[in-house]
Amino acid sequence: MSRSLTVTYLVGPRSGSLGLAAFALGSALILYRMAKIRATVPEPWDPETTDPPLLRSHSEIKTYKDNGSGITFSGIRVFYRRHPKADELPKDPAPLPLLVFIHGLGGSVAQFHPLLTSLSNSASCLAIDLPGCGRSKYEQTSWDAYSTENLTSLTETIIKDYVEDGQGVVLIAHSMGTAIAADIGNMKSTHRLHPPLNVMGIIAICPLSGPTPEPAVRAFRRLLWIPEFIFNLWRAWDRRGGPESASVKRFVGPQGDLESRQLQNRFNSQSRTPVFRRMAWGLLPVYIDGKPTGGLFGRTSWADLEVPVFLVGGENDTVTPPQEVGKIEEMLKVAAASLESFEDKRHATITNQASISDASAIGDAAAPVNPSTAPRDHMPQSIEEISQEDFERSKALLTSGEDPMEDPTTPRDHLDPGSLSDIPPQPIHPKKVVKTAFLPAGHALLYMPATVRILAGLVSDFMNDHITTRFSLGWQLQYLSREGKWDVKNLAKWKSVQPVSEPIGGIFRALKTLREVDEEHCPKVFAAKWGNEIKDIIDISHADPVYDPKSFGDSIKYHKFPTVSKIPPTDAEVAGFINLVDKVREDQKQRSSSEPNWSEDYVVGVHCHYGFNRTGYFVVCYLIERCGYGVQKAIETFAEARPNGIRHSHFLDRLFVRYSDFKEERG
Structure with missing residues (x-):
């Protein structure tokens, strides 16, 4: 990380015997004080042992x-x-x-x-x-x-x-x-x-x-001429206090949490003075007649x-x-405007000198x-x-x-025709x-x-939008998927997943999809076990369910809200889900006052295939937008009830981008 813009406070320009004397006296004082605090300064972390x-x-x-x-x-x-x-x-x-x-x-x-x-x-x-x-x-x-x-x-x-x-x-x-x-x-x-x-x-x-700039270059060169052991003292003085030091806070900023400050303190300690001095010197231009x-x-x-x-x-x-x-x-x-102006003039010249058809072709190529x-x-x-x-x-x-x-x-047969199944373009330039x-x-x-x-x-958005959509992890996962959801391997994986999560925010329970032929997690058994608490199920899987919703009987209402796997839900899908849950909860309030055998802890069940990524994404969005949770608190709340929570990193990244303007916990 660059420190070239912040080191001037360590020592200012000095010249003559007075400056050298002051510098020597200051160095001696620092040597004395550093000897006293040396025992309290932690040893630098070894980059090899701390490597993730x-x-x-x-x-x-x-x-x-x-x-x-x-x-x-x-x-x-x-x-x-x-x-x-x-x-x-x-x-x-x-x-x-x-x-x-x-x-x-x-x-x-x-x-x-x-x-x-x-x-x-x-x-x-x-x-x-x-x-x-x-x-x-x-x-x-x-x-x-x-x-x-x-x-x-x-x-x-x-x-x-x-x-x-x-x-x-x-x-x-x-x-x-x-x-x-x-x-x-x-x-x-x-x-x-x-x-x-x-x-x-x-x-x-x-x-x-x-x-x-040239004045700063002169100051930096004076600083870098200082003998290395003195330079080390200045750096140690700047790092006194470890995670609370001025050096750490300068890089982390006023909102740096303890983990960030500890990381910065580690990186500061791992930075070798000889390397820092050489790289910093290499950054500095030589000015000749005011030009670098x-x-x-x-x-x-x-x-x-x-x-x-x-x-x-x-x-x-x-x-x-x-x-x-x-x-x-x-x-x-x-630079882009200059290029555009050049191309506009070039296009106009071509148009005047060539046929209309030829000019159009060349103009398009030189857009x-x-x-x-x-x-x-x-x-x-x-x-x-x-x-x-x-x-x-x-x-x-x-x-x-x-x-x-x-x-x-997800099998490739289930991809949306004409969109996800197509290979996105990848321009060379x-x-x-x-x-x-x-x-x-x-x-x-x-x-x-x-x-x-x-x-x-x-960063993912930028690369997907302006370099190639093939960077999209969602598209890659769908393109690479060749196995059916219910082959031997994935059936065993489904069976190993906990059927129903703990309550989430007092509103939801996350489920894995039910199977009509399963002896333990089929609608009839589910209704008998959970029917007085889970009064509605929202199925967000893309395909038709592999169970008959009518098998729930009258105790559980079924709602279909199809979404595509492996890809974070769109803004429109999130809005639609939140609106659906609002209506379901309002309906539950009315039903609870008129129907018998209702638990006071009635909730809404939500499932995709396994009940982790898409389910977690929607539930987290609802907790944030309707219940006042912060982003990380909502993610952790879901993960605590449904270990190990949302698993796809691009789903988590998207949540943080989506809610990055939420300033404080509400409610």
Whole structure:
């Protein structure tokens, strides 16, 4: 993560004997005070022992000779998880693009772990600990090796080692890593290796717009000239207090919960001073006649991009302020407008010189890119503040490191004809588009529990909308499903599922679908056991039920509300479900006063096939919109009553995106 914009407070410009004396005195005082508090400062966490299982299981330590500089880097940690069903997905005109994750100054692959937990089930993923960062070894000590240009070249060299024949890449980067991503994605860059990678999109999280201004460069260079042991003291002083330190709070922001602060404290402790100093030095340009050369790539890297770009800023980010997003957006829009003007003039010239039919054909082929930044209806431009309770509770779902992909069980015969069964297009070069979003967080938004689910959902939406719909995990699961719901394997799975959940919010019980031929979970037995409590059943499965609703008798009413499996319900479906439940509950109130044998705890039963993902999604939505639950509280309430709750990560991501503007617990 980039710290280049925040280190000036450590030491100001100094010159002459007075400045040196003051500096020496300050250093001596710090040495004394640090000796007293050394025992209270925790030892840095070992990156290897703290590596999450998902990362540890799919990582290698490798040696690379950079194709650009010729410098050899040994001990580079590379995480690569190939899509588990890559060989079964369509490869025409190319395989599903590779997602490449690039961290910033002082960062590591581990910071992307929560995001990888969501995205690694829908695409092959590659992430690199840059030299000396995270689990990569600090063995190459040359300062020149850590210039932004050489780190960019090394990153591209490693990507080429993993990209498959014809495969494009989508770059997902944070802070300083966004400058590397922009340069790799820029077809006009002089730094690119040949043949260049086919970059199909860039997601820039907390991006940097350009080179550091000349006055700041002078101050930073003075700071970086300080002897290393003194620099270490300054950093230790800044980190005093651990999770409560100024260093941690600067990155996490004012709303950082304890888990986020502990993570940030770990990442700060793992950042090696020699590596930090070399990378920070490499970011700084040399100014000649007021013009920057070298260092952090700037305006041209962004302005010349011709790919879909998604810019995500933190509203409370003081490291790379949210204004950086606006600057980059303006660069991209101005460049797009210039291209559009050029194409309009070119088209007009062709029209005047050629036949109408020929001109139309050429004009269509040379149509300008669309620079629109209007968001989708469900993708907010600016995401409002999340409730403090949601912020504090959003934990367990992001730390297991397990692969949340559930075994597909929906047969392809059941896909909607002409839509889901069709293979979506995958353009080789997607059209340029610029989108922005702002999250209520600081620089650490990509691994904070309260924001990472929202971020994952927004990133998935952007890739599905503007690169290829083949990224959709729902579509993939449906495309890959070949087994029938009731073959031997899935029948055994269905039998192992708890038939009826505990009460949920005093309103629902979640069920697995009933079977007419089952001896234990058929309508007649169910009505006898549950008929005085579960008075209505809402069947949200897509297919016709494999039981006769009439077998419930008069004690239970049956309602059909069909939805498609594997795909989160649409906004219209959620509204329809909530409206249906409202009517059912009102009807239950009237019936309870006139019909005998009603329990005071009467509820509504809801089922899909197993009663986890779609059922959980609808129930959680109702708890939020009608009962005042926060997002995480509603998800946990469902999971407590129906272990292990909603299983598909893309369902959870969608819930956090959908309700990201709910500010506080209500009711």
